[in-house]
Amino acid sequence: MADISPLLPVSSSDGSSDLTGQATCRRPIKVVVSIFFGLLTVGLFAALLIRNNGSVDYVDVHENERGSLASMAFEKAENLKPVSRGLAAGVSEKSNWVFGGDLPDHPWNNSMLSWQRTAFHFQPEKNWMNDPNGPLFYKGWYHLFYQYNPNAAVWGHIVWGHAVSKDLIHWLHLPLAMAADQWYDKNGVWTGSATILHDGKIVMLYTGSTTEGVQVQNLAYPADQYDPLLVHWVKYPRNPVLVPPPGIGPNDFRDPTTAWLTSEGKWRITIGSKINKTGIALVYDTKDFINYEMLDGLLHAVPGTGMWECVDFFPVSETENNGLETSINGPGVKHVVKASLDDDRHDYYAIGTYNDRNGTWIPDRPNIDVGIGLRYDYGIYYAAKTFYDQNKKRRVLWGWIGESDSEAADVKKGWASVQSIPRMILFDKKTGTHLLQWPVEEIDSLRLKGKEFNQVRIQAGSVVPLDIDSATQLDIIAEFKIDSDALEKATGSSDASFDCATSGGAAERGALGPFGLLVLADERLREQTPVYFYMTKGSNGNLKTFFCNDQSRSSKASDVDKHIYGSLVPVLRGENLSIRILVDHSIIESFGQGGRTVITSRVYPTKAIYGAAKVFLFNNATELNVTASLKIWQMNSAFIQPYPNL
């Protein structure tokens, strides 16, 4: 602030009579200067105030969804609290962070990384894979196409890979089926589905990302229908056959389904999209797969679920134990709508009723509608797609299993992602609310020698080692019996809030759980992946059973996912608790109660690998003794390799 000292009157040389005259001349300048500086100060002050109002502390701390490791504050590992040893032998308390752990003794070395590659799950020889595409059975061969990056072990430059198999297990790699060589798929040959026509011909509809990045639907078909391997494909010369309709965003229109017949004899498909935050399924009818009419209504929509990717729509029988061809409808048939939610990267399904006349579908139970209810799989599992296997009259489900390690590790090991073992899908007649998923029976052909363990008693708070040779390629089928006395005696609590994901994992002891198996565990249990049941009793005496997979201590490495996956699993009166686990190096697929609840996880141990990997039974409950009977088979490799002499 300028200092305005009073200006002294200056005496004029003329005498006093001129004093006032001269003062009047000078004063305006002083006044000018003082006003100027005054205003300047006030003005700058005002500017400062207004500016400060703009920078409010952020109101909404952005919470990345639980799956995001980036939500962890930037902390050095040594700032995190050390693990304390708990009660039961070797079962230590879970540490509370989802990203962190001890410093690795050494970063990923080639031995650890090469162990991770699976022996009997489908994966290309190298590089990145995602969604399964266009699965079908044709002239004696099962076909799988898939999203593939030919250049790197991260997503990008997507084209269609291709492989064939006689039995859904032993796969042979074929050349790429489709490359990104047209303007309408230059930025990506994305997901699509196959339809087999009346005359046995195949048509493929798939999404292309155009040179402008717009999502359109394209038609392709085999170059030679007499080639059982369907090696070469031709794109319809006047693609695209569908572009985003009015009101639908250019990036919200992808993954056309297999077509089914309407009662009028037209083919009908559905394509997922969204309007604002409502996930929707658009419906189109066609006679030739070239010209389409969009129906006025939607197949279905669920507010708040966001973009629906990889929509699937198929019938299931309420009474029979076989799959249904996609066009079947009628009494005793329910229809399933499934969507992959872009927002949370999970696959959801709902069972309901299809109205053929207006192309709509409503869920049996709106409270567990698509996107807000049941999931195919409570672990890493996405972009799933079914097909009708006319060879064995079953509906078969494929699902993409991504990695949950860092991309640096993927780049180092040269590959990323596997497909799940194909699963047979059936309507669960016993509950009426769930689908059952079970590995296709052909997987049993990989079983080598098996070992049985009968009536193994696991007392509360104990760990029982299972003596088998190797433990990295296994098929485990286990049944658990619990004292009904103990169940009745247990006090119910009003704590109805148990959730696998927010619990303390297998180290958190409850009266009636956890108990189950430890897989990919080393002898000293420094690394372990528990797959288990956790039962709770409500204040009304009702029992609930949860099925969980705990990754929190699966690896000493700090750059892998450590979340706990799982969900409620319906257990009916008289049923024993049962688990099937397929262990195949870095992937574990676990099926609870015959496939009512399924959890797939990726596990990256640094110690519990090769010969050091073991399996244990465990019971960390406080008031329950458990008896387990199980059979464990060593699993052979599927020897997935290029098709010879092509």
Place this chain on the structure above:
Amino acid sequence: MKNLIVIIFAFLVCQANAFRPILLLGNQNLIERTCKQTPFYDLCIWSLKSNPESRDASVKKLAQIMVDSLKTKATETLDLIDELLQDGLALDPEMQKALTSCAERYNVIIRGDVPEINEALKTGDYKFAAKGANDAAIEANSCEIEFPTKSPLTDMNKVVHDVSVVAASIVKIIQTKFSF
């Protein structure tokens, strides 16, 4: 009277500079609203506003600007790592191992994550943009904890981590709030 005009004129000239930020184009609002939904508001504002392309940008473009910033910061960090590694005589084996591992991670950020995010933003498959951004944060964090004692990269790792988190947050906004 003339003097008064002179005052007012001078006043306005002086004030114009102070008020310029507020007089800028309306996109100010979008940048601020977007950054408020990220955990690192100041970093977000600074990164976006220091790029002139943010003036009339859509949220998608703001995400792209953030990714450019990520690439720049990651490249600077990698340059520093290379410098430190060349200074081989001064390094103990532990430090050298950590730096080499960090170099690998930063290579993946620049050559893997950044292109992945850009392609995903361009083609509208946003979950892969989120994946790439989240991974970049993990790589920066993982690099930091490689050092058994003092890390020479703490500040730069933090910047890369935080910029990645901001980018991931903006992608989330695109996914959940915008149609086009």
